[in-house]
Amino acid sequence: MIKFLLMVNKQGQTRLSRYYEQVELGKRASLEADVVRGCLARRKEECSFVEFKDYKLVYRQYAALFIVVGITENENELSIYELVHNFVEVLDKYFSRVSELDIMFNLDKVHIILDEMILNGHIVETNKTRILAPLLALDKMAES
């Protein structure tokens, strides 16, 4: 099961966070800081999975942006690793060449996309057209 998904840049600033299990607001900041420290400290040739407290972190770096997913022991790390890439591909398709700024200024849309893909910590949709369908429909209605 997926516990949380974070998007953090190299400076350690959180760009997006989504928790699938209740974490108190006060504890989030310190948890994120720990997570980022754990991932930033790792070198390129080391593997993308880190043990962190009682769960595992799967991270993937895109330019200056890290996407970190916290999962439970029974989850398949590599499939999550690829899920992250799928997520980025979807973002890329929607924003056409996504950048950190896109994510900063369209936080709500990124969240909507993420909600289509992951629900309650489970992967519910990975088909790119289907993920984007509700959001595109929304955009069309907002325009008209």
Added chain:
Amino acid sequence: MREIMVRAMYCEMLGYDASFTYIHAIKLAQQGGVLEKRVGYLAVSLFLNEGHELLLLLVNTVLKDLQSTNLIEVCMALTVVAQVFPKDMIPAVLPLVEDKLSHPKEIIRRKAVLALYKFYLIAPNQVQHIHAKFCKALSDKDPGVMASSLHIYLQLIRSPDSYKDLTGSFVTILKQVLGGKLPVDFNYHSVPAPWLQIQLLRILSLLGKEDQSTSELMYEVLDESLRRAEMNHNITYAILYECVKAVYTIHPKAELLEKAARCIGNFVLSPKINLKYLGLKALTYVVQHDAKLALQHQMTIIECLDHSDFTIKRETLELLFRITNAQNVTVIVEKMLDFLRSCNDEHTIIHLIGKVAELAEKYPFNKPEFMNTLLPMKYNSWFIQTMNDVFSIGGDLLQQDDPNNFLRLLAEGSESKEEDDQLRLYAVESYLTVLKGHTSHLPQCFLQVMSWVLGEYAHLQESVDRREVIRLLTQLLDQRSVSSETRVWILSALTKIPEGQTDLILDLAESLSSSQDTVLRQQAQELRHLSQDSQLREFKPVAVVCVFSSQVDSSLSFLDGFVSEALAAGAAPYKPPHQRQEELCEDRALNLEPYSFSLPVSLSSCSITDRQSPTLLSVSSGLSGNSAELSQKAGSSTLILEGVKRVWGKDGYLPQKEATAPPVDEPSAAVQPASQQEAAERIEPRPEPSTQNQDKQQLASSLFVGLGVGSSVSLLGKSEAPPPRFRKKPRPHESSSSSGTSKRSSDSSSRSSRNTTDSFLYGSFPEEEPATSISTFDHTPKSTTANGLSQNKDTKEDRHANTSQILGGDMVIVRPSTIQDKHPPSVSSDLTALLPADLKDLPHSDVISLTSDPSLSLSSCRLFRDEALLLVIFISNCTETVIKDVAVQLTLKHKHQQMTLKNFFLLQVFEFMRLILMNSILSVTHRPLVVTTEEYGKLWLSLSHDVKQNLKLLTDAGDPLRTTLNALKDALQLHVVDIIGSEGIVACRLLSGAPCLLHCRVNGAALAMWLRSPHPALPDFILYHCQRALAHH
């Protein structure tokens, strides 16, 4: 407003409290336009958790939107319902959501399924009635809807029994996905719906677990799945990993296992670090089932152990932990400690140090097998040193269990007092050395352990001055860093050191009597009294010794009188904790059983249960005067190490009889020339050019020693491995003896009826096989042989017919016996040795070889019993092939009239053999295994293969467990070892030695039975018989 809400989300994300905006988020969801509404819902799902009170305000909005004609609004409402919804309000929206299951749009159906999944998670009772609809969703024509219904099934199938019939559907779905039947947009890097595949594989492995027939359905698709995942992309490896796991979870199939093992090879050898990690993880999972797999990859494992990546190292240690055995434990523990010393992550330390302690405690006392090079002295030092490391590294992060277990180990010891004393002696020595050095940095729990050991066992060490011990302990007391709890431990240790150096003690007591801590002050007072009062003093050594060496009455029988009085006065009988727990659980559910079924309140049953858990009560202050008193005062009940033998507990320290293994020469795959070469080198060591390489190889050999034979270790000391198909010598003793008795009881009046059945049977036999038909092998026996056989037999029967007729006991024991190592039938001693135990002692004639052909041989022998003559016929298999089917027909000639006999028995024999063939072992018969409860405990722990099944309980008598077990005992030749309260232990073994242990427990109206045996098929076989026996009863 939308912008503001997004900013509020931003604030929360950065950790600032924005709770004042929550209500506005709900308002936005209520009132805004489409995009605003969506953002409002999004904010709600981000801000509010399940129990939040504001969530109630959302229900109305959701209801309204669910009924909206705008698809997007319905969609949003369903999304938010699937994310966060108050539990109490589910009934309000449930009908609406259910309606959406038949909506024409796939996205709505899909979201409705997910919403129902959420409901299932938070309130499973409320969606029980719509399970049929889940099934409809599973067969939906849209793959998305089907995929989302899998989430529900993955949850439901955790209790798989009621969903076995869906296996076929899941297999078909997976086949279709693999076959590329999904639309192209489901592909990810041209792999069809990979996450869906993973989900399906998980479901299949849950379904196929320990279920052969279900597993058989999925072999084909798993095979295909393994084959398809050839493409070199991460996601295919992710699928492959899941597939390998599934293959090893379900009922094993050799061919698939082999393929899966090869796949693991691809992982582990991959240069990509992520794949390597996953390979290690897969290997960790797989070695639980087959430790030998690790051998193929030993060099890789060694490399990973020295890998610079922390995660890889950690995973490798996890793997090593799983393959630990008595021979490699020292090396593995050393590796783990090395890792721990360089590690500074608290979670990892706690996790791993526990494992080290577990390992060290698991293997301490099996010295005889424990590498011949390691002398007991050396072993002791290893154990103590390891535990020292554990305590000093783990320090106060350790679970309280670890020091307690260690102390119990020291106190209870093994069988040999001498060895125990040596261990204790070594501990004392090593602690004295530690204490003489710097002590300020040592963790409290280590100090506590040391002081306890010194207090108890310092007297064993003659050469050490007691004053020295006292001085060292007193020194500790003076240190600031020592916590008051530790001080209490130290003081109680000081009290135990006999024949006090009064002056030192008095000084100490004096200085402590002004302490701020009242507990300490009190102890100091006691200490002073004790050292001054010589009369009191004299009691002490006796008391101390008696705690640990005298037999503690673990059944607390001295309380029986009290208990019976209390019972007579109307007190409730004692129930062990787990039973109480169960009853509590039962109470919560509706009680559908009539009340009269409650436990019989009889004194006998309660005194039995009384005996079950003495550990809680056996502080036994009466037994252990001073010591117990002191430890009670110390407020640490953990100190009390009663001498109770824990029969059922986890006790790895019991001697484990493992066959010492020759260095393992493993067959490596061709992919691995390096390791193969290495293996060869280990057998005949040659000088190696690179010393580093040599180091590694040495490490490898020490790490993987003993793995190869791990699986074939036989507990009863018979470790010769018979050819797999011919493992057991057949012994249908059961059928023969039962037929004997039934025969005896049948009188002549029934003979006529038997004759009719006989003739009927006769008629059903084909004409061309008049006597013994041997249709076992691929070749059909020559008719001449068959004729010869029949003639032979006829004459033989003729010879003895008179006797048997006169005696009136027409008993024949038909006993198909396959002799594994091709005994020539003439060796009579061998054959008579195979007689059932109860016949063995009877006087018998020589074994006469009747006839033989290349495949079968027949011989017979007479046994003289008081009331009857027994004729034993041996049918031996002379070939190495398995006998699939033996038809035996006996004819008895008597006074010109041919009378067929014994078809009755033959029927039984046939039935029996068919049954055995079904279990793919040729003729297995078991016998009672007579062991004591204690031996049983050891055996039980040394086995790991566990089969569980609920059986019917015979409830017609007062003590259902005893009745059931006795019935089984009579029917199946088991040995009832012990019955304790609601649990019973039973043992039996195969003739060739493999034991099978049964552990039964009354569970409501059923009998839960756990079976363990080194032989994989034996538990199933025995279970099958038990079920039959109980069904007949």
